Amino acid sequence: xxxxxxxxxxxxxxxxxxxxxxxxxxxxxxxxxxxxxxxxxxxxxxxxxxxxxxxxxxxxxxxxxxxxxxxxxxxxxxxxxxxxxxxxxxxxxxxxxxxxxxxxxxxxxxxxxxxxxxxxxxxxxxxxxxxxxxxxxxxxxxxxxxxxxxxxxxxxxxxxxxxxxxxxxxxxxxxxxxxxxxxxxxxxxxxxxxxxxxxxxxxxxxx
Numbered sequence: 001x002x003x004x005x006x007x008x009x010x011x012x013x014x015x016x017x018x019x020x021x022x023x024x025x026x027x028x029x030x031x032x033x034x035x036x037x038x039x040x041x042x043x044x045x046x047x048x049x050x051x052x053x054x055x056x057x058x059x060x061x062x063x064x065x066x067x068x069x070x071x072x073x074x075x076x077x078x079x080x081x082x083x084x085x086x087x088x089x090x091x092x093x094x095x096x097x098x099x100x101x102x103x104x105x106x107x108x109x110x111x112x113x114x115x116x117x118x119x120x121x122x123x124x125x126x127x128x129x130x131x132x133x134x135x136x137x138x139x140x141x142x143x144x145x146x147x148x149x150x151x152x153x154x155x156x157x158x159x160x161x162x163x164x165x166x167x168x169x170x171x172x173x174x175x176x177x178x179x180x181x182x183x184x185x186x187x188x189x190x191x192x193x194x195x196x197x198x199x200x201x202x203x204x205x206x207x
Contacts, residue, residue, distance in 0.1 A: 001193060004028045004058045004094075006048065006085075007067030009036040011156070012100050015186040016067060017041065023190055030057060048081045054088035063193050064089060067100040075130040082134040086141045096199070097138075098189065101149040103178070104128025105135060106170035106204055114152070114170055135202070146198050148189055150180050151206035157181025163188060163205050167198070171206025180205050 003020055007013040008029035017037075020027045027041055034043040044057055048068060058064050066085055070077040082099070089097050104115045104124065114120050115128050138145045151171055163184050164171050172178040188205050192198060 001062040002026050002028075002060055003063045003065060003193065004030060004061040005065045005067065006030045006046075007069060007100070008041075008043075009033065010067050010069055012150075012154070012182050012185060013067035015182040016065060016100075016189055019183075019186040019190045020193075023194075025190075025193075028057065028061070048084060051084050051087045051091060054084060055091040058088060058094045059092045061092070061094045063096045063098060064094050065098045065100070065189070065193075070127070070130065072127075075126040076133075078127075078130045078134050079137065082137045086137065086143055086145075089143045096144045096146070096196075098146045098148060098192065099134070099138065100189075101135065101147045101202075102128050102131030103149050103152050103154070103170060103204075105132040106149050107168050108170050144199055146192060146196075146201065146203060148185075148192070148198075148203045148205070150185050151204075152178035154180060154182065154185065157183060159183035159187060161187055163207055166204040166206075167202050169204060171204055173207055178206050180207060 003025050008017050009031045029037045029041045030044045030046050032047050034045050037043040105113050108114050108117050135147050170178050
């Protein structure tokens with residue numbers, strides 16, 4: 001497939017890029033600084049500031065993956081980026097947008113999100129709430145989107161290929177730990193690209 005990956009140099013983006021290329025997909029890796037992208041991959045510089053610019057980059061894509069992470073001091077930048085990506089997907093006619101999301105909006109009990117539970121540390125609330133708003137923007141759109149939330153702890157680790165999937169629920173083990181490695185998240189995301197099962201919906205993951 002032709003896949004355009006935004007945020008290709010970030011923590012999750014690097015692993016998604018590796019997983020895509022290892023499985024033989026044709027990838028256009030997009031970042032503000034393309035010097036960190038392997039020379040074997042097509043690299044494009046873009047800052048997601050223009051609908052027209054995004055649309056031109058994704059014109060021939062089957063799937064667009066957004067691993068964009070907003071600045072810590074301006075988490076609401078995610079909202080404008082989401083709106084522009086949606087507009088660009090419509091303009092370019094790209095089939096699907098998959099967003100690397102957040103865990104804060106997942107349910108820890110029926111009808112109770114991690115944000116609402118009071119257990120999320122205050123420092124993480126701005127980005128969690130920005131992701132919650134971004135999901136609302138996606139839900140209101142008429143494009144083919146998938147919002148993929150990681151576990152509570154999203155960190156470097158191993159590619160085991162063993163994990164559990166959900167939809168709107170936070171996945172935790174029997175001890176209450178909610179974790180997933182960047183590497184296994186990438187496996188599940190590329191699985192979803194190859195075998196779509198959560199179009200116009202949410203997806204969650206954990207061990």
